[in-house]
Amino acid sequence: MITLLADLFEEVPAWQATLILVGVSVAIAVALEVVVLRSLLRYTSRTKTEYDYILVGELRMPVVVTVALAGVYLLTQIPTVNQNVLLTTEQLDMFFGRPSLSVIIVAWAFAANRVVNRFVEEVKDKGSRFDFAPVFSNVWTLVVFVGTIGALMSIWEYSITPLLGAAGVAGIAVGFAARDTVANFFGGIALYFDDTYKLGDYITLDSGEAGTVVKVGVRSTTLMMRDEVLITVPNAALNASKVVNQSAPQRRKRLKVPIGVAYGTDIDDFEALVLEIAESESLVLESPKPRMRFRSFGDSALEYELLCWVGSPVRANKARHKLNRAIYKELMNAGIEIPFPQRDVRVIPADGDTTSSQVPAETVLLDDPDSSGSVQAGD
Structure with a gap:
């Protein structure tokens, strides 16, 4: 494009070329603003989403600035213009070319940062899924700032190699000093993306x-x-x-209530009774329906499990409490035995007489220091 412009303005005086290029670029910028961008803004204001409206609104300024300053920058690149002015090529670039490019870069950086920040403002209140959105907004602002500084230094021909080296050393020092904070930050980002x-x-x-x-x-x-x-x-x-x-993918939670009944129990009546208790409990969901499962033959009981569902995990303990109370009462009323472990304890005194008693397992004391004989326990 520079070559084409140089050929077009080869015989044109410098002041005429300046007027033409600057005038055309400003005219195009005004046309874009008045005709195109405002029309797009009116159209996007009537759409269902706000994102296109935000995008068009924030990009108006950098588009217009870029088109308006394009003519100024191109003037510094045309040899015929450079040869017919009092300033040297380097001076033209210093006073017109680089400043125009700098303004364009700053305008686009500002717009890019504004777009992301406004997107974050739109989504941050739309559910917990976007709780980390402000974090990404801050990170994006930092990235845009660093990138803009690097681009401006490159345009003005400042070497950024020493700065990169210093930034690397500083980054290592900060990383060691705040490794826990950095680990927590990236851990939070990983949790966010993993949902x-x-x-x-x-x-x-x-x-x-x-x-x-x-x-x-x-x-x-x-x-x-x-x-x-x-x-x-x-x-x-x-x-x-x-x-x-326990709240995903659904908030409901399955509850397991273990129950043991004595051998010889009519298991059909027992299962029907427990299911009736579960279905009458308000905390238990009607669907899926409660069900009974015969798990195993235990040492002293037939081991069952009542499976039912509650609305949320926080209701599980309360539902288990109410079910256990109701099951115990109804089984006692129905005469269904709930067995518990028992042990026969034989106390052998010094004279050799043997007496037997039957007590619950929890009350057995082995190696009684007050006993003159020995204590033996067996199942």
């Missing part, structure tokens, strides 16, 4: 803590425990551990 959890989810950590996510920050995640205590967990620790999200 591990969001606000309101009930999660369980491999360390045993369980709670509802109430805040997702740049450095840490805050959980509200069932006893209304807040626990702050670094994102790096969460990213490196196993996290069980």
